[in-house]
Amino acid sequence: MPDFPDNLRPREPNGPDILRNERERSPISAQEIGVHLFSHDGFLQRQARVLAILQREPLLKKTQQSQLSRVDRFKLAVARGKLIRRLQDIHGWSLEDYQMAHYLVDEPTPYHLHMQMFRTTVLEQASDDQQAFWLPKIERWDIIGAYAQTELAHGSNVQGIELEARWDPQTRSFVLHSPxxxxxxxxxxxxxxxxxxxxxxxKLRLPQSSGGWVSHGPQAFIVQVRDLESHLPLDGVVIGDIGTKYGYNTMDNAFMLFNNFRIPHSALLCRYVRVDPATGTFSKPEKPVAVYGSMTNVRARIVHDAGLALARAATVAVRYTAIxxxxxxxxxLEPNSSELAVLDYSTVQIRVLPLLAAAFALHYTGRAMYHSYQRTRDEIERGNFANLAYIHGLSSALKSLCTTMTADGIEVCRRSMGGHGFGGGSGLVQLNNDYLAKPTVEGDNWMITQQAASFIIKKMSAAAEASSEFCEDKMVVEFQAFLQHRDTTPGFDVLGNDEDLCASFRWRLASLAYETYDARIVNKRRWNDLLLQLHRLSEAQAQSFLISTFLESLISSRELSPPAREVLLDLFRLLALTIVKADSYEFLRCGAVERASLDALPNRIQALMARIRPHAVNLVDSWMIPDYLLDSALGxxxxxxxxxxxxxxxxxxxLNRxxxxxxxxxxxxxxxxxxxGMAILSKI
Amino acid sequence: MPDFPDNLRPREPNGPDILRNERERSPISAQEIGVHLFSHDGFLQRQARVLAILQREPLLKKTQQSQLSRVDRFKLAVARGKLIRRLQDIHGWSLEDYQMAHYLVDEPTPYHLHMQMFRTTVLEQASDDQQAFWLPKIERWDIIGAYAQTELAHGSNVQGIELEARWDPQTRSFVLHSPxxxxxxxxxxxxxxxxxxxxxxxKLRLPQSSGGWVSHGPQAFIVQVRDLESHLPLDGVVIGDIGTKYGYNTMDNAFMLFNNFRIPHSALLCRYVRVDPATGTFSKPEKPVAVYGSMTNVRARIVHDAGLALARAATVAVRYTAIxxxxxxxxxLEPNSSELAVLDYSTVQIRVLPLLAAAFALHYTGRAMYHSYQRTRDEIERGNFANLAYIHGLSSALKSLCTTMTADGIEVCRRSMGGHGFGGGSGLVQLNNDYLAKPTVEGDNWMITQQAASFIIKKMSAAAEASSEFCEDKMVVEFQAFLQHRDTTPGFDVLGNDEDLCASFRWRLASLAYETYDARIVNKRRWNDLLLQLHRLSEAQAQSFLISTFLESLISSRELSPPAREVLLDLFRLLALTIVKADSYEFLRCGAVERASLDALPNRIQALMARIRPHAVNLVDSWMIPDYLLDSALGxxxxxxxxxxxxxxxxxxxLNRxxxxxxxxxxxxxxxxxxxGMAILSKI
Structure with missing residues (x-):
């Protein structure tokens, strides 16, 4: 190829000069905010340490991976999965280090379930004896495990799964069969x-002496499914990969059928449930087991990671649109004025800056959820289950809201970059495709909001039915206060007072809670007729928590210098007011915001964006997302x-060869x- | 592989029975509505005729294409492009037949620009002599052409492109050079x-006798860039493909640099502009050339195709969620009631049914734009340019709104299907990825709304400055009526009267137009400070046109039976009220909708969805989208x-092999x- 292009330079002003200028003209320090965000758990040190090791590995270079066929792409992911596990051995990485490596390499590894759901389920549901047998094999990766719950026709409704495990008293074994x-x-x-x-x-099915079968719902079995030598499925088991997907193509999502496949009695994980091998009788604990705890932890991580993913998209969008x-x-009036930075247009700001603000909100919220989970776990170990339902409900609401915000937000950032945002150089293609799994997995975002709403309705019932009594429950107390004043106009100063802004979100939540309580409890409307209302209620709770946590995190952070705090407060205001604007009428109707404030919103939002704009590059820099992770020409x-x-x-x-x-x-x-052409098709 | 899976059937009720039942229980006829939608231009007959031919070709089977590497995927697209062109010869296809084939095969063909922008530009901007020379070669595909306008640093701002064409009087040729x-x-x-x-x-640059250069802005040259034998770029030209993208990976989007590359005087397309070869002087027509017309035609097609794309996503979503x-x-109260169809949940309906309604609206709107274009073209040929600016502005507003609706809508449909929506069996993966180019190409959706807004402000100025005069311009008359009554409350019955519902959209448009006029013209605010308002104004115009056209199309369609018309009217109401709900406060503030109506909206929308639900499968069937195009297990x-x-x-x-x-x-x-692992990477 000719080399004259090598002598060409981009037109002036060039990107490096522009970013240097952007960084210098803002008085806030990316370093300071970065420490504020990440200092609590050594995240930045871990990132730097692991990154240095990964960048030495040719196999982990990302430049060509989007070129590969599915089969080769998967092979590459397997090779990388092995390499990272070997690096763990070589460098003595902790589990956090190992997870950091996968975060930076940034592809779902085909080994993912082994150390996650497989290991976790053994830890939570296997008896001590079972753990003694299985855990060493798992930790050493002598076996590789997965987690098989969802079926072709049932995902959300776990009770509906069809695979059967029938107890055979003769051989004292279970028979797995797909009918x-x-x-x-x-x-x-x-x-x-x-x-x-x-x-x-x-579904565990036990024979009745009268001749029929009785079902005891879905239970967990640990099952060998492939031969350890040949790696082929065992007789009576059919397994395979389901094919290409929207994203996650480095993961081998499975199908699996059983044909009267026999497994031993010891396969049933029996920390909490038991089938007596002699009598074939079933026993389980009187109280349902508290498994919500670890789900909350998973969701705290999802919310925290949503912040990182959104920050990544915002980093790319801000840097590129600044250039x-x-x-x-x-x-x-100047005839030869230079062209404007795209980020100077309010039509770009309105798409990118509220998402940058949202990334901070998600980060603080993920952290708050994690602390909440830790506290509740400690309480549970002391026998106090009071907060469990609250954080389970809240974690549903937040998982739903936050992953939707990020999934939509990545695409908004991508589109804000115009043509080049559609190109592979954005670094957002695989992120977008993979992230779009999140609104569905770990509870579909439109389904799990019922769990949050259900809890809120209970609290409103408690408030309504005992409105004058003293109560310790914070949510009930707030609802009582709302009920006492709901005919008044609270008169929140949402444009002038940050606390009032948060209060307006709480007021609107209480108002929606009351309407939903009235419909369901007082007027006995059918649950399924209220689903849209329930979804709104859950969203309102999650938004209120997000906004309050954002403000509280800024107020309570002693390490922030006044200029940094003020810019972050502007981000808080921008995010909160953007949400108010999107749901203006809802805030107006319940009195949470007044008409004069709503009419002033557009100018106020534009003024906030103009104030934030000069700091945008430093704000995204503060997330310290390495170029290796971004893998983006634009960012x-x-x-x-x-x-x-x-x-x-x-x-x-x-292709150019x-x-x-x-x-x-x-x-x-x-x-x-x-x-x-046929030669290509016949390759597959 | 074991064959016991071959004997297994899905659980009851099975999909075929469910869909049969859905089709039978609704009294409306998919056939009837299909004819209503498509009869005007023989679309369905063409689709059937071309489809039969395509389905015989093994090269056009889609099942494995998602497995391929980028290079192989592109090779396959080249092979298909050639095959379809050969089929055109064999079957004597018209241009419409040829386009239908590409629509059904459903991938951007690497030959696309040849018959589109390349040919169109020659038709519009080449002189008669140039056309006589080039067109036969183009029609016979003796040469293959493309259209090179956008550059690395300039897309929207065409005036900013940097490639230079310098006139060399010595050799009477132009020198293309990338500085x-x-x-x-x-x-x-x-x-x-x-x-x-x-x-x-x-950028045409002509030497001055005084020594410098004078620029005459971007001009079009027709240039040979590759050798016709070797197919390698000519000396002084560097060309290649830019790499993988979010979608459109079957298209070879290019980079191209010129190094003092000489082209003859005849390369400048000279229907309207001319460089005198003897004197080197430049001439162009006194009036700017009317090229808006064909852009409107392109946009009409984009809007119409947006309807087809959205209908396709809705078809998949409705059929699958019904099953x-x-x-x-x-x-x-029944303990053994069966599980509900997912489409029976309002949380699924609210996502899918308004989009199904939108597909109809886009279809009618695309058709109306096309008729508008035809009328305006006839007028222009009679020397009447009055409507040109109107339809250009409107087409900007509609292109922006409609492609955003569809791009977002496809993803909403995909997500509404939960897990399986993420799988390759949805048939929406490539559609989504490819479609996401549309909000950016042919004018970025956030940029071109300025064109629409600019036109509307002019009309409001005319109305405000001559509010008592008689005027022929429909928009000015409407704005005058608004100005006379804007202090009153119009009292539209948006829930009870379809015409009033449309009127409320026009009222809100006029109100936004007045505010924007007041800001820009009266208060002289800077254009760039008003961009968000301008964008809203454009959206309001497009929404108003969309809604009105939907209603008018139903009212004027004589062929529709009363039951079909009533269901389609419900779709119209659902779409319109969904838009009102999303922008409640804006409609309230200007008096277009009253509070009582807004408070009744949620129940009204839910009631409409319940009324439409029984007909959902027949409604998507009426689009007659063949399984071959859907390529969807779910749909x-x-x-x-x-x-x-x-x-x-x-x-x-x-992968399972x-x-x-x-x-x-x-x-x-x-x-x-x-x-x-390294063996895989080294393959590339």
Missing amino acids: TLTASKWWNGTLGRMANHAIVMA RRQFRDRDS RFDGRVYEDLWHRAYKLNP VTFNPDYRNDEIVKGSGET | TLTASKWWNGTLGRMANHAIVMA RRQFRDRDS RFDGRVYEDLWHRAYKLNP VTFNPDYRNDEIVKGSGET
């Missing part, structure tokens, strides 16, 4: 190609956007090869 | 690997959802192959 095609396990990660063991959820210039100011720290786009296209793109034959009358595709 | 890296052409489809010619937009069952009704006409998902996974997935070595201590990836 229908829809009983096939489906979606189970790590199982499609990798695992040789799995936790298998199956990108397009159009002169049409009202400028590079040094601003060499156009050079990198050019380099990727001119030097790295394998193929010369085509464009003549449609000729079957040949690659010039001089004689290869026809 | 910077950012002057590289970028994004130009069909050019990266396929084309040997291109329309090249370059999918999950959870029993918790308020049911198949016959409802065999689970069988198809199983078949794709169990029989077709090539690879047995992996899961031992992390062992470098080997494929069991027994000895192949390591």
Whole structure:
């Protein structure tokens, strides 16, 4: 290829100069805010330490991975999964270090379920004896495990799964059998190609002396499914990968059917449930087991990670739109004024800056959930279950809201970058595709809001039915206060007072809670007729928590200097007021916000964006997301956007090594090869 | 593989029975509505005729294409592009037939720009002599052409492009030269690997007798860029494909740099502009050329196609969620009630049904725009340019709104299907990825709304400045009426009267138009400070047009039977009221809707959805989208959802022919192959 392009430079002003200027003109320190965000758990030190090791590995270079076929892409993921596990051995990494490595490599690893749901379920549901047998094998990766619950026809409704585990008293064993095609396990990660063991959820059926069967609902079995030598499925088991998906193509999501497959009595995880091998009788604890706790932990992590993912998209969008210039100011009096940075347009700011604010809110909220989980866990160990239902409900509401915000937000950031946002150089393609699983997994975002709403209705019932009594429950107390004053206008100063802004969110939550309580409890309306209202109620709770946590985190952070705090407070206000604006009428109707404030909102939001704008680059820098993770020409720290786009296209793109034959009358595709179209299809 | 799965059936009720029942219980006829939608231009007959031919071609089977690497995926697209062109020869297809084939095969073809922008530009901007020379070659595909305008640093702002075409009086030729890296052409489809010619937009620079250069802005040149024998770029030209993207990976979007590349005087397309070869003087027509017309036509097509794309997503979502069952009704008194269809939940309806309604609205709107374009074109040919600015502005507003609705809507449909919506069996993966280009191409959706707003402000100025005069302009008359009554409350009955509902949209448009006029014209605010308001104004116009056109199309359709019309009217109401709900406060503030109506909206919307629900399957059937185009296990006409998902996974997935070595201590990836991870990377 000719080398004259090597002598060309991008037009002025160039990216590095622009970013240097952006960084210098803002008085806030990215370093200071970064420490404020991450100092609590050594995140930044861990990131730096692990990153240095990963960047030495050619196998972990990301530049070409989007070029691969599904089969090769998966092979690469397997190779990387093995390498990272070996690096763990070599460098003596903790579990957190190992997870950091996967976060930075940034692809779902086909080994993921082994150390997650497989191991966790053994820890939580296996008896001590079972743990003594299985855990050493799991920790050493002598076996590879997965978690098989969801089926072709049932996901959300776990009670509806069809796979059966029938107890055979003769041989004192269980028989796993899939009575229908829809009983096939489906979606189970790590199982499609990798695992040789799995936790298998199956409906336990015990024979009755009278002749029939009685079902005891889904129970967990630990089952070997593949041969340890040949790695082929055992007789009576059919397993495979379900195929390409929207994202997560480095994961081997499985199908799995059983044909009268026999497993021993010891396969039933029996920390809490038991089938007596002699009598075939079933026993379980009187109180339902508290498994919500770990789900809350998982969701706290999801919310925290949602913040990181959104910050990543915002980092790319802010840096690129600060560099990108397009159009002169049409009202400028200077005839030769230079083109404006795209980030200076309010139509770009309105899309990117509230999402940057949201990333901070999600970060603080994830952390608050994690602390809440820790506290509640401690309480549970002391026998106090009071807060369990609250944090389970809240975690449903937050998981739903936060993953939707991030899934939508990544795409908004991507689109804010115009054409180049659609190109592979954005670094947001795989992020977007993979992240879009999140609104569905761990509880569909439109389904689990019922759990949050259900809890809130209970609290409103308690408040309404005992409105004059003293109560310790914070939510009940707030609802009581609302009920006493709901005919008045609270008169919150949402534009002038940050606490009032939070109070307006709480007032609106209480108002929606009361309406829903009135519909369901007082007027006995059918649950399914109220689903939209329940969803709104859950969203209102999550938004209120998000906003309050944002403000509280800023107020309680002693380490923040006044200029940094003021900019972060502006972000808080921008996010809160953007939400108010989107739901203006709802806030108005219940009196949480007055008309004069709503009418002033557009100008206020625009003024906040103008105040935040000069600090935007430093604000995204404060997230300290390394270039290796961003993998983005548009979002590079040094601003060499156009050079990198050019380099990727001119030097790295394998398609440019193929010369085509464009003549449609000729079957040949690659010039001089004689290869026809059918040759490509027959490759698969 | 074991064959016991072949004997398994899905659980009851099965998909085919469910869909049969859905189709029978609704009294409306999909056939009737289908004819109503498509009869005007023989669309359905063409679809059937072309489809029969395509389905015989093994190369056009879609089942495995998502498995391929980028290079192979592109090769396949080239092979298909050639095949379809050959089929055109064989079957004597018209241009519409040829386009139908591409619509059904459903991938951007690498030949796309040749018959579109390349040919169109020659038709519009080449002189008669130039056309006589070039058109026969183009029609015969003796040459393959592309269109190179956008550059690395400039897209929206065409005036900012950097590529130069300097006139050399000595040799009477132009010299194309890229002075910077950012002057590289970028994004130009069909050019990266396929084309040997291109329309090249370059800044024309003519030497001054005084020694300097004078620029005459971007002009179009027709340029040979590759050798017709070797298909390699000519000396002084660097061309290649820019790499993988979010979608459109079957298109070879290009980069292209010129290094003092000489082209003849005849390269400048000279229907309207001219450089005198003897004197080097430039001439152009006194009036700017009316090129808006064809852009409106392109946009009409984009809006119409947005309807088809959204209908396709809605077809998949409605059929699948009608079949999918999950959870029993918790308020049911029957202990053994069966699980509910997911589409019976209002939380699913609220996502899918307004989008189904939107598909109809987009369809009617695209058709109305096309008629508008035809009328305006006839007027222009008679020398009447009065409507040109109106339809150009409106087409900007509609392109922006409609492609955003569809891009967002496809994803909403996909997510409404939960887990299986994330799987490849949805048939929406490539549609989503490819469609996401639309909000950016042909004018970025957040940028072009300024064009619409600018026109509306002019009309409001006219209305305000001559409010008592008689005027022919429909929009001015409406604005005058608004100005006369804007202190009154119009009292529209938006819940009871369809015409009033449309009137409330027009009232809100007029109100926003007045506010914007007041800010810009009266108070002289800076244009760039008003961008968000301008965007809202454009959206309001587009929404008003969409809603009115929907209603008018139903009222004026004589062929619709009363039951069908009533269901379609419900769809109209659902869409309109959903928009009102989303912007409640805006409608309230200007008096277009009253509080009592807003408070009644949630119940009204839910009631409408309940009325539409029984007809949902027939309504999507009426779009007559063939299974071949859907390529969806979830959306198949016959409802065999689970069988198809199983078949794709169990029989077709090539990953299941690879047995992996899961031992992390062992470098080997494929069991027994000895192949390591680096072997995969080194393939590229």
